[in-house]
Amino acid sequence: MLTTNPYDDDKLREECGVFGVSATDGAAALVALGLHALQHRGQEAAGITTFDGAHFHTHRAMGHVAGNFDRDDVIRALPGTVACGHVRYSTTGETALRNVQPLYAELSTGGFAIAHNGNISNAMRLRRELVRRGSIFQSTSDTETIIHLVATSNYRTLLDRFIDALKQVEGAYSLIVMTPEGMIACRDPLGIRPLVMGKLGDAVIFASETVALDVVGATFVRAVEPGELVIVQGSEIRSIRPFAPMAARPCIFEWVYFSRPDSIVDDHSVYSVRKAIGAQLAIESPVDADLVIPVPDSGTPAAIGYAQQSGIPFELGIIRSHYVGRTFISPGDKVRHLGVKLKHNANRALIKGKRVILVDDSIVRGTTSLKIVQMMREAGAAEVHMRIASPPTRHSCFYGVDTPERAKLLAAKLDLGGMTGFIHADSLNFISIDGLYKALGEAKRADIRPKYCDACFTGDYPTTLTDHDEGAEVDQFAMLAERVI
Known part of the structure; x- marks a missing residue:
């Protein structure tokens, strides 16, 4: 097998893009359009999860957005006014449908879907601790670690559980989370990975890049700030900053290569x-x-x-x-x-x-x-x-x-x-x-x-690198081999 893209194969690759929309009819179709605009950020697999007020619906597939989400039957099977999507590029290790995002789980508080751009640099240590406490992982993605941290948190509300989980992770993350209560979008305290917010009529949209807002006809509002959680519940939008303020350190390679030139x-x-x-x-x-x-x-x-x-x-x-x-x-x-x-x-x-x-x-x-x-x-x-x-x-x-x-x-x-x-x-x-x-x-x-x-x-790394510093090796969970996001 020969790749016919020999020049791109020797590039650094941004490993994914995320897109979410709240409070609009036909949310899945809008997310599919947004993911088309973010295809350059991940070309291995794509997924969309929707919520119709009672049930979550998910379609995930290997390959490009085109061909998987350009079909009417697929979009019709994803009803709801809230949706999030993800395009993925993994590194070495297993390439499997179980690692395609958004990841979904049924928690005690209800359904929980998450799409992640970034990498949790202490995921292996956290995973071992969680498994020792009884967690059963279904993927080899570091993103799943966040789900288990939320599920096992002792805090009462889902929002507090989510914040508790984020305070335990190291590294970079831009996240879009869907729950029965609404949508949450957030960036890590250093803002390493990008995330922006836009509006399309009454709909609130989150995306990895502004070009995705342009494609769906949305208006750019602002960037989600480092360490900020934006919570959308119906027509209500509120912002909280639960982390100690830090000097931001966004990835400089976004301007060199990762982002589309029109972003x-x-x-x-x-x-x-x-x-x-x-x-x-x-x-x-x-x-x-x-x-x-x-x-x-x-x-x-x-x-x-x-x-x-x-x-x-x-x-x-x-x-x-x-x-x-x-x-x-x-x-x-x-x-x-x-x-x-x-x-x-x-x-x-x-x-x-x-x-x-x-x-x-x-x-x-x-x-x-x-x-x-x-x-x-x-x-x-x-x-x-x-x-x-x-x-x-x-x-x-x-x-x-x-x-x-x-x-x-x-x-x-x-x-x-x-x-x-x-x-x-x-x-x-x-x-x-x-x-x-x-x-x-x-x-x-x-x-x-x-x-x-x-x-x-x-x-000059801006965070601690627990897994790397401990010399972690590939173990039974294959985490290091599958650094997927």
Whole structure:
């Protein structure tokens, strides 16, 4: 089996997106539209849960939103005026329907559905304690830990139980929860993962990104604040902040790669920030060349910024096909190699004899960059220079991003010269961490209290990492193997 998306396979992946709506007819159809807009955040599976005032209804499926939720019979089987949905991308380990969200359970207080973007960094320790106390887990997802913490809490009301559960978890979470009493949306106290609120008539909508609000015709109201719980019960909306105030540390990679360019994240246009990153990269790492070429599609805004700042023409030197299925079966290595070009191909007539600058958002393992440089050489490029719109990724993420083990990160193993040699480029440079902050309107990274979570670049993790620090290994629960969210 060969992936026909060889360039995307070496990317860091945001592992899911969430969308919820309260107080509107046809809630399931609205959620399906919202999930379409968030498909880039998770392409392995999708699910929707609804509540009709008496019963919860759920449909979960492997694969994309299209094909699973574009069918009238599926939507008709999800009645109700309240609904939440989830698109999922898992890392290594089991890929199974039991891990597809929203997860649902019958608690003593009634039905409880939860959709989660993030990662609980002490989930293994909590899970062991819960199992010792008698909990029976039905999935290998860290999200299920929250359900059991709510179920076993000694507090009386469901809201107090939920808050009690959240105070026991570490890491990152943006959650949408459905109960018979209403909907709850919340972010962790550091606001690592994004979550926004909008309105569509009387309906209240929550989503991972503003683009999902745009798609359903909703008006953006505001971001859910770090540490905030927004509770929607019918037409009533109230907000509580049960956690001690903390300086927020949202994930800086949302602007570099994860979010769609047409989204607004914490009052910053993602597209504008990416162009600013490219411009700053041109200032920091100029090179005499003929063309600036984006690595499609994520490198395009930064490449535009680089070209505008440098005065070097922007051109589409790599053409991407959007009509190729994800995989195909290859009978041999020769056909396997040719299959790589189904997704991306060099614009040979443009490139031949030219000195080119390739702009990409990141380098992870380096295998992507190696293939792209080779493609440019085979197309006749005189020189191939690579510029990266993020600092070197030297550390793994534990907050809801699929990152290889640190030993597999190219920048953790090699210095700049070694990386340049590995990808066979004439030159390679990354934007500096201070340059990245400058593109976001910050003077520089403040080492004492940085404004963003940039741990994948700096190793400065904003929370404790209990499971990692304890050297937890895969056990009978397979939690480490299945870091799914």
